Amino acid sequence: MSTTYESGVKDTSAVERTPLLGLRDGRLLRFLVMLFLPAMLPFAYATWRTGSPSRAIPYLTGQRLMFDVSKIDLGTIDLGTEKVIVPVHIQNTADKEMRLLGAYLSCGCMSLEDLPLTIPARSNRRVEINQTLPDAETDFTQSVKFFSDDPVSPSTHVLLNGRVKKCL
Numbered sequence: 001m002s003t004t005y006e007s008g009v010k011d012t013s014a015v016e017r018t019p020l021l022g023l024r025d026g027r028l029l030r031f032l033v034m035l036f037l038p039a040m041l042p043f044a045y046a047t048w049r050t051g052s053p054s055r056a057i058p059y060l061t062g063q064r065l066m067f068d069v070s071k072i073d074l075g076t077i078d079l080g081t082e083k084v085i086v087p088v089h090i091q092n093t094a095d096k097e098m099r100l101l102g103a104y105l106s107c108g109c110m111s112l113e114d115l116p117l118t119i120p121a122r123s124n125r126r127v128e129i130n131q132t133l134p135d136a137e138t139d140f141t142q143s144v145k146f147f148s149d150d151p152v153s154p155s156t157h158v159l160l161n162g163r164v165k166k167c168l
Contacts, residue, residue, distance in 0.1 A: 064094035074162030086129040092119040104145040
């Protein structure tokens with residue numbers, strides 16, 4: 001390809017640019033923005049509303065009570081420790097108050113005190129799980145199933161695991 005300038009000079013070293021996928025002048029970029037931007041807006045809004053990308057998908061599916069964790073690893077706990085208090089943070093992303101109605105505990109070695117609990121619209125609350133530990137060296141896994149008035153997700157599981165071991 002050659003280019004002739006107004007001065008009459010002919011440039012034969014010019015390279016012809018081939019359009020990417022047949023689209024010239026940034027049309028491909030505009031096309032991609034127009035295609036993906038509408039799809040990303042709900043995800044961006046849900047991330048802003050919940051404060052976390054990991055909570056965006058549950059929010060978009062209608063879940064309004066968000067638990068900060070679903071698995072809690074307590075690690076190694078010194079033998080002789082009687083009890084561990086485990087905080088669980090719950091966020092209400094709804095425009096109305098929601099209630100934690102109760103919980104099913106997998107073991108009599110656990111207790112909850114603050115239920116039922118009303119969580120105002122767009123706010124956070126904390127529930128403490130009191131875990132009584134075994135008297136011998138062992139690994140343990142317990143679960144708590146919380147029940148709420150969330151119509152989309154009326155129950156949520158939280159797993160606790162750890163190891164009781166004699167530490168030196």
